[in-house]
Amino acid sequence: MVSEYYFDYRLIIRVLPLFITGLKMTVILSACGILVALPLGLFVGLGRVSKYRFFNLPASIFMQSMRNTPSLIKVYLVYFGLPYLGISFSAFICGVIVLSIHTGSFMAEIFRASIESVSIRQMEASRALGFGDWHAMRFIILPQAIARAIPALGNEIVQLIKNSSILAVISVEELTYSAIGVAEQTGATYEVFTVIGFIYLFVNLIASLIIEFFERKLRVVTV
């Protein structure tokens, strides 16, 4: 038995401005998250390949503990837990923190793998030519490693954009939050969430196009 139901597209047109405000927030939130996550991931990744225990150990602990806990729990911990220690953030800042540490931990592993994928001979050659450890890493290894990391980083960026939806639970006014609001007021839950799904698909499509552009631009021609 299928209940009487039809897709109410006029409602969607009416609430579209609301979705666009939400979409703006989602884009700003994800952009901030990515901007923090990329350097964070790079530093933790560099820490993981470091031979000094002083860098290696904290980086490993950070990476393992952040990768293996759900982002929702981290949102609750930062937003509801930290104020008890006297540290409190606005919902937006809290969102950026959680998104960036969650994605940053995954990116760290990607950076580590791509640094290790650059042949050890290159490091040896540049050391023989008189580069210091850090200079060899900075000018020889990293440019190649980053070019190799980009496709995998792109996956993580798409993941971050999708992950931003759970910040609706701490009332960051992003796309999913506006969708939940509209759905509760109009009762047209199915329409609203289907359309929201396609908006996310669209955003992710644009994100992957941008990443592909960088991938082509930074491609290293290897002999």
Place this chain on the structure above:
Amino acid sequence: MLELLTNNLPYMLKATIATIYLSSGSICCGLLIATFFGVLSVYGARTVRVLIRAYVYYVRGVPELVLFFVVFYLIPLLGIQTSKFVAAFITLSVWTSSFMTEIIRGAILSIPKGQTEAARSLGFTSRKSAQHIILPQTVTRAIPPLINEFAKVIKTTSVASIIGVWELTYAAKEISEITYRPLEIYGVAAVVYFILSYLVFILGEKTARRFAYKA
């Protein structure tokens, strides 16, 4: 602090078991769907392949939370009455099956084409060459990424708490709202998730070693 933990630990333990049920159920179901879809997306008819690609692209491109809402409201529209737990189970199975389909498709495609050609020239039919030559090898290659996927499912069950499924995150929320000790309670929940996810990796590595073939 200690009293808080001893008072609430049994409740959280029960919730952990709910989380384990939910995640293991949807891992099994998702893997079952993904095996069919993964094989079909390589060997199936053209229409089937296109349909599976569309399914994978949609489910992979949509946030988990939105997918939860879609499935949660879609099921009653089809005239079926289910509990929230079953709805969450269906959502997670659908969600993870899309990622696993891609993994299995990738594993099948990673086997060199020469093997199929060799099998065909030795007189295997295309079905037999897939069944006896290609697919047994994909198992080894698919296991490591699948284990990542299993761990991801465990973490994603926490999102189900937003639509009101009673599992670990939901229980932690309940307790922290009663006791006003969110830091400790969510901390414990995070540790439990960490242990579960880590256990999957350890078990996974053992399985991977068992399935690895000796050359």
